[in-house]
Amino acid sequence: MMPKRQSPIWHPFTQHALQDQMTRIVRGDGAYLHTADGRRIIDAISSWWVVTHGHCHPHIVSAIQEQAGKLNQIIFAGYTHEPAEEVAALLLKLAPRGLDYVFFSDSGSASVEVALKMALGYWHNIGRQRIRIVVMQHSYHGDTIGAMSVGARGVLNAAYGPLLFDVTSIPFPAKGLEQATLDALESACRNEIPAAFIVEPLILGAGGMLMYPTWVLREMKRICEASDVLFIADEVMTGWGRTGTLFACEQADVTPDIVCYSKGLTGGALPLAVTLCRADIFDAHYSKDRTRTFFHSSSYTANPVACAAAKANLSLWRNQETYARLASVAAMQEKQIEPFRADARFRNVRRMGTITALELKVRDEGYLANIGPKLQAFFNDRRLLLRPLGNTIYVMPPYSVTAADLNEIYAAINDAADALWRPEWTGHT
Numbered sequence: 001m002m003p004k005r006q007s008p009i010w011h012p013f014t015q016h017a018l019q020d021q022m023t024r025i026v027r028g029d030g031a032y033l034h035t036a037d038g039r040r041i042i043d044a045i046s047s048w049w050v051v052t053h054g055h056c057h058p059h060i061v062s063a064i065q066e067q068a069g070k071l072n073q074i075i076f077a078g079y080t081h082e083p084a085e086e087v088a089a090l091l092l093k094l095a096p097r098g099l100d101y102v103f104f105s106d107s108g109s110a111s112v113e114v115a116l117k118m119a120l121g122y123w124h125n126i127g128r129q130r131i132r133i134v135v136m137q138h139s140y141h142g143d144t145i146g147a148m149s150v151g152a153r154g155v156l157n158a159a160y161g162p163l164l165f166d167v168t169s170i171p172f173p174a175k176g177l178e179q180a181t182l183d184a185l186e187s188a189c190r191n192e193i194p195a196a197f198i199v200e201p202l203i204l205g206a207g208g209m210l211m212y213p214t215w216v217l218r219e220m221k222r223i224c225e226a227s228d229v230l231f232i233a234d235e236v237m238t239g240w241g242r243t244g245t246l247f248a249c250e251q252a253d254v255t256p257d258i259v260c261y262s263k264g265l266t267g268g269a270l271p272l273a274v275t276l277c278r279a280d281i282f283d284a285h286y287s288k289d290r291t292r293t294f295f296h297s298s299s300y301t302a303n304p305v306a307c308a309a310a311k312a313n314l315s316l317w318r319n320q321e322t323y324a325r326l327a328s329v330a331a332m333q334e335k336q337i338e339p340f341r342a343d344a345r346f347r348n349v350r351r352m353g354t355i356t357a358l359e360l361k362v363r364d365e366g367y368l369a370n371i372g373p374k375l376q377a378f379f380n381d382r383r384l385l386l387r388p389l390g391n392t393i394y395v396m397p398p399y400s401v402t403a404a405d406l407n408e409i410y411a412a413i414n415d416a417a418d419a420l421w422r423p424e425w426t427g428h429t
Helices: 058-068 082-094 108-125 145-149 158-163 178-192 214-226 248-252 279-283 304-316 320-342 371-381 403-420
Strands: 025-029 032-035 040-043 101-105 133-136 168-170 196-199 230-234 258-261 273-277 346-352 355-360 392-395
Touching: 040 403, 058 304, 082 101, 082 273, 082 304, 101 108, 101 279, 108 145, 108 196, 108 230, 108 258, 108 273, 108 279, 133 178, 145 158, 168 178, 178 196, 178 214, 196 214, 214 230, 214 248, 273 279, 320 346, 320 355, 320 403, 355 403, 371 403, 392 403
Parallel strands: 133 168, 133 196, 196 230, 230 258
Antiparallel strands: 025 032, 032 040, 101 273, 258 273, 346 355, 355 392
8 A cells, every 4th residue: 555645746757656755945045945944955956957046036036026016917819018028029139130039938848849830830831741850869858748759769758659749860969970960960851851950059958968069059050951941949958048158059150940948038936938930930820811820829828927037037138247157157167077077986077158967987877877866865965956867967056156055066976976886886887
């Protein structure tokens, strides 16, 4: 008989048979979370990559409070409001030049669904039958059906295989093998005449914080452009400074045909997402024929309170102090990760922007590596929110993190390797 649980909540990405007690958080400020039993935890992964400037940033909190007293919700079909209009205008100023329209949704997965439907709708409405989507190996784009379909097939979606549509996958551009990736993309674009190619620019997040160079991203865009294949950039995680620039595509001087932003869009305060596109994609849906309408919505599309948070966040990104802070965090991260490059217990020690990642050398690798839960428990005891991807440990802190905080984080990573480096636990080689 199953033991009676204390809570009826079913938590995400959680095996309750192995972890049934959740840490209760009562408050957040800056880079810190405070528990019900009085502990202070350093949030080393930005609470699943969403918190940018810090928890409960006063400028964003104030904007939320003010908007909540004015207008908290309105249907967005046939209606609009000032926070949404201002957010859209600001986004188009900050995003790569050449994007013209903004479609609101409420999560990263939803923004990807919107992007895929935009792409398919575009080809359908201009009378050209293109339905194939090209994706990259190890990619992750969310947990809704379309987003899972364009993500890597494996343990995360094996049970839902009958629901997923078929895609063409190209290999990840591992170091020294970049040309094979580009050749595979060129072949897919030429022979399969796909509707779109979707990719996480520069870093594949849930796939293991895998990083590739800017020139590869630039070449992938060139290949798609030459073959008239829509280029979709999923910047849900890579946006908002994570790779060292506001958006990852900036580093390759690439303008996607369609791009998805979420997570840090509100500074991590409230759920909101957008999908931006070129004018011709919008124009393909613009008609007095109502069957060519873009049929997508959610009840909370462009929620005014979430948009107020996004507007406050965007105003911070127009301040040079924010970029100076970003550069400071990137420099502190490089200083911390450097000693691990010569540490024989780790491999593939890497950094891009404010993100670092490194892998423990173990036989049992991958997302479900047995060492993962042991590492997470170890870090929890050290009052750190670190959630390894199997044997891959990554650090993606809010930009309010201090040098002292990072000292604690990396000292714990070093100590975890000491404590867990036992054959019976890790099967190390």
